[in-house]
Amino acid sequence: MIVTLAGGVGAARMLSGLVQVVPPAELTAVVNVGDDLVLHGLHISPDLDTVTYTLAGAINTETGWGLSGETWQAREMLERYGGLSWFGLGDRDLGTHLYRTQRLAEGADLAAVTAEIATAWGLELSIVPVTCDPLRTMVTLAADDAGPQPLGLPAGTEIGFQEYFVQRHHSVPVAAVRFEGADTARPSPGVLELLAAAEAVVIAPSNPVVSIGPVLAVPGVREAVAARRPHVAAVSPIVAGAALKGPADRMLTELGHEASVVGVARLYAEVASVLVIDEADADRADEVEAEGVRCVVAPTVMRTPEAAATLARTTLAAVGAEAIS
């Protein structure tokens, strides 16, 4: 079994490479749920949906989130009412949230509902929320809010991740990140056992702080990954000092880390024995290795399915796991 620790878009691309090179039934994605939110009474799991929709070939490729063929009738009505409309709820996407919310209300846990949704899309890999318990990434603003007015929150205010990421377009500096509920969250059934038995663990090129951070914050997960360190390879989400998507670079700097492959190496050195970095960062390979992590240089930008498959093969090979194609 190959286990991938996953956030959203970057992880979904990595997984779309992995499913090409290992049997999907032998793949498990352990996915961040710190981004989850309840909006309009609906339980929304953005990273789970991005991974599911991407692997189903149903993602909106223009936005990187949501479904292709989407319409926005519900949102137009919300706008008529002057309701919250900053979080993009497409009509098709709403069907997923309605189903998830109903099943959770019936007593199903998030892992069961996620599996049902993946099955409905015909997926063979396992998609597992890292925990079925509430886990919420909270962001403390470093400066007064200059985002969409009339929000106007003062520096020091703590807001939910999506209020930072979507409502404010991650355009306000961050002073701190906290994972609410992490103290008491339990790993989803089977997650620790899967990590213990995995042939390889891949840390996908997701935001180390707010995508992989919440996954590792669930009690027992960091230890379980660290225990398999020789078999754990991370792929850097930072290429030439910048995030391919999202605020990872700025956020790393704002939180006192280095927004570079070396900074990523430091963050992962305890849990991963290998860091795969992009060719653009080849000149920093020695610095990465100085952090105690073996450095593999490869093309990491997954512009095509073929590029994703090649990166998947390279990453697995780096920790001695065998690709079948």
Added chain:
Amino acid sequence: MIVTLAGGVGAARMLSGLVQVVPPAELTAVVNVGDDLVLHGLHISPDLDTVTYTLAGAINTETGWGLSGETWQAREMLERYGGLSWFGLGDRDLGTHLYRTQRLAEGADLAAVTAEIATAWGLELSIVPVTCDPLRTMVTLAADDAGPQPLGLPAGTEIGFQEYFVQRHHSVPVAAVRFEGADTARPSPGVLELLAAAEAVVIAPSNPVVSIGPVLAVPGVREAVAARRPHVAAVSPIVAGAALKGPADRMLTELGHEASVVGVARLYAEVASVLVIDEADADRADEVEAEGVRCVVAPTVMRTPEAAATLARTTLAAVGAEAIS
């Protein structure tokens, strides 16, 4: 002020007549919420929405419920997942439920949210839920469930109103109806005062048991209406022994009432001094009056806006209220 006690489709038509003959700002609809339900985490108020959409000219005229120009993308996704899809949630309609649910979660009461929605549709009349507290019409099955399988509930089982009305297409006989929460529900702010001050109270041609019944079941409302009995006119929803829409006729019979204008007169005699019946029932006018209710015979089937306006004028005149046009 003219106050109308209202259910769904029949009441909406009656109100569309009333707004033509009195200034809308002097009209209040006190609407049934016994049909409300929470589905997929969303608070749905079918009668409030039918009244609002109809008066806004936005109702789906083919179905009598939901919005015109509707699409069904969310529902198609729900069907893909095998989720609950018996309750028709159109994409546009979902916008209303999302807004209502979010506002209730923020602490607004149902009356405030309903007013906001009516205002967003440009309506000038007041639409008020009879109560902001939970009130749920529960239906006891009289026979084993022969509705959509594999439901298969035994006789004596109590189900929610929409599970009877929509999921089973009101095709199973009813042994009893109960209004859960009626003991402790409080009338919405202003309802009792409005009734006390109203120039006239119109009981719309809605189902007397499950549409007007829950309205009168809210403590204080029946007494407040009865106190104004000389000014209260009801319009019979039964024409020639049949309901124009829905199961009112069968339900009346099943619950031991007479499915006729005489049966309706008996049900309303304590609260209304006038019953408006259709010309088709003219031969029963004496029997209606024998129940202690003055009988007005008029065309009551509102096939056109003009017919609705004429019925509104007739009904108001019967209790001495003045139409302005």
